[in-house]
Amino acid sequence: MSDLLIAIGANVALGMxxxxxxxxxxxxxxxxxxxxxxxxxxxxxxxxxxGTVLLGHDGRSALIELGGGGLGLLxxxxxxxxxxxxxxxxxxxxxxxxxxxxxxRFADFGWPRARLVPPDxxxxxxxxxxxxxxxxGRARAGAEPxxx
Amino acid sequence: MPEPRYVALAxxxxxxxxxxxxxxxVLARRGLxxxxxxxxxxxxxxxxxxxxxxxxxxxxWILLGAVTYAYGHRLFNVPFTAASFALAFVxxxxxYYWWHRVSHRSRWFWASHVVHHSSQHFNLSTNLxxxxxxxxxxxxxxxxxLAWLGFNPALVGLAFSLxxxxxxxxxxxxxxRMPRWFEWLLNTPSHHRVHHASNPRYLDANYAGVFxxxxxxxxxxxxxxxxxxxxxxxxxxxxxxxxxxxxxxEYFAIGHDVLRRDLRFWHRLAYFxxxxxxxxxxxxxxxxxxxxxxxxxxxxxxxxxxxxxxRTADSLALTVG
Numbered sequence: 001m002s003d004l005l006i007a008i009g010a011n012v013a014l015g016m017x018x019x020x021x022x023x024x025x026x027x028x029x030x031x032x033x034x035x036x037x038x039x040x041x042x043x044x045x046x047x048x049x050x051g052t053v054l055l056g057h058d059g060r061s062a063l064i065e066l067g068g069g070g071l072g073l074l075x076x077x078x079x080x081x082x083x084x085x086x087x088x089x090x091x092x093x094x095x096x097x098x099x100x101x102x103x104x105r106f107a108d109f110g111w112p113r114a115r116l117v118p119p120d121x122x123x124x125x126x127x128x129x130x131x132x133x134x135x136x137g138r139a140r141a142g143a144e145p146x147x148x
Numbered sequence: 149m150p151e152p153r154y155v156a157l158a159x160x161x162x163x164x165x166x167x168x169x170x171x172x173x174v175l176a177r178r179g180l181x182x183x184x185x186x187x188x189x190x191x192x193x194x195x196x197x198x199x200x201x202x203x204x205x206x207x208x209w210i211l212l213g214a215v216t217y218a219y220g221h222r223l224f225n226v227p228f229t230a231a232s233f234a235l236a237f238v239x240x241x242x243x244y245y246w247w248h249r250v251s252h253r254s255r256w257f258w259a260s261h262v263v264h265h266s267s268q269h270f271n272l273s274t275n276l277x278x279x280x281x282x283x284x285x286x287x288x289x290x291x292x293x294l295a296w297l298g299f300n301p302a303l304v305g306l307a308f309s310l311x312x313x314x315x316x317x318x319x320x321x322x323x324x325r326m327p328r329w330f331e332w333l334l335n336t337p338s339h340h341r342v343h344h345a346s347n348p349r350y351l352d353a354n355y356a357g358v359f360x361x362x363x364x365x366x367x368x369x370x371x372x373x374x375x376x377x378x379x380x381x382x383x384x385x386x387x388x389x390x391x392x393x394x395x396x397x398e399y400f401a402i403g404h405d406v407l408r409r410d411l412r413f414w415h416r417l418a419y420f421x422x423x424x425x426x427x428x429x430x431x432x433x434x435x436x437x438x439x440x441x442x443x444x445x446x447x448x449x450x451x452x453x454x455x456x457x458x459r460t461a462d463s464l465a466l467t468v469g
Contacts (some may be wrong), residue, residue: 017170021174021177078187
């Protein structure tokens with residue numbers, strides 16, 4: 001048991017040692033400046049994707065209207081990007097936040113939520129409507145094609 | 149009997165080499181070496197490590213019990229000598245290769261091992277991101293045959309520890325290439341960067357712990373290409389830095405798939421034990437399928453995953469926010 005505590009203690013100490021070093025490191029995070037750049041990033045994950053890119057105001061997220069009615073999501077994860085093709089029933093909740101952003105919850109333990117910042121109010125309403133079609137219980141089964 | 153002392157020494161060395169992590173970070177900050185650290189990613193690694201040590205320590209009786217039982221019914225009496233240690237080290241490395249290969253090829257075992265691959269960064273702290281469930285996935289029992297053959301469990305434990313210690317230094321971008329003979333014989337940062345990459349060309353390759361000969365022998369060796377830099381992480385990356393979510397995400401994903409309606413029994417079985425990426429409707433891709441799609445894309449003149457360029461403006465309708 002003492003060995004176990006020593007090993008855990010060593011990791012805690014390591015974390016405490018790393019924390020100030022990490023805090024003093026560069027804090028730049030991933031950000032897409034243009035829709036073309038966002039699509040290029042999305043296509044690292046889904047190489048054949050083509051569509052209309054709706055880039056978030058903060059450059060940290062984007063929705064991609066894929067052909068055939070599909071919808072893709074690009075989301076910043078620190079200095080990296082995550083991408084997924086959204087399918088019907090995959091979202092458990094979509095709501096507008098007071099700061100103008102949209103909060104999305106997924107039925108996915110490993111990627112539970114995302115925050116999108118639409119460029120303006122009109123876009124926000126459009127994005128909300130688009131995403132709410134994919135919320136579990138509201139989505140028509142099979143209405144959205146899966147992106148392979 | 150001196151054997152446990154060696155194992156304790158190996159544990160101390162493991163603790164000491166943790167200090168190489170802040171050293172790499174400091175050197176990278178000063179621009180002396182290539183390494184990318186991110187606050188939340190590194191702290192997540194430390195958090196996962198604490199959980200891993202806890203579960204490894206509290207459940208180690210499973211492995212110890214099995215190994216002790218097997219040694220009690222051993223086939224031969226292998227002496228505790230330098231030669232037998234060398235033999236145990238090579239056999240343990242072969243065991244590691246197959247453990248690692250199975251861990252990548254069957255989703256139940258992948259659910260445990262995926263934790264180690266879930267970071268999109270690759271630095272010495274990636275070592276810390278280890279499974280919480282390795283003791284009860286069942287695959288740990290691959291360690292039993294060496295004891296059953298007659299190798300002293302302490303000797304096996306020492307070989308196991310040294311194997312892991314060796315693998316610490318290969319989780320880095322600091323080192324480009326080692327001398328050719330070294331790259332041929334041993335696992336190196338270059339080979340392991342390939343192993344941690346999600347590019348289709350690099351998927352499910354370079355499983356070796358110490359000796360690359362296993363990959364060369366069994367056809368899983370893939371060299372790092374200078375024109376295709378590795379993209380670290382998973383085919384479908386996690387969207388969280390929460391250690392609990394990182395450690396258990398794939399189990400939840402399996403549960404989600406297995407409990408779907410309108411599946412046949414063998415579909416559920418395949419979601420459980422089939423290759424990662426398998427799906428009954430073809431909506432995802434196994435390594436073989438992803439490689440085939442990538443090959444087709446290259447043949448048809450399309451862009452590879454790593455070399456994506458935007459299409460011409462007239463083929464896109466872009467809305468800039």
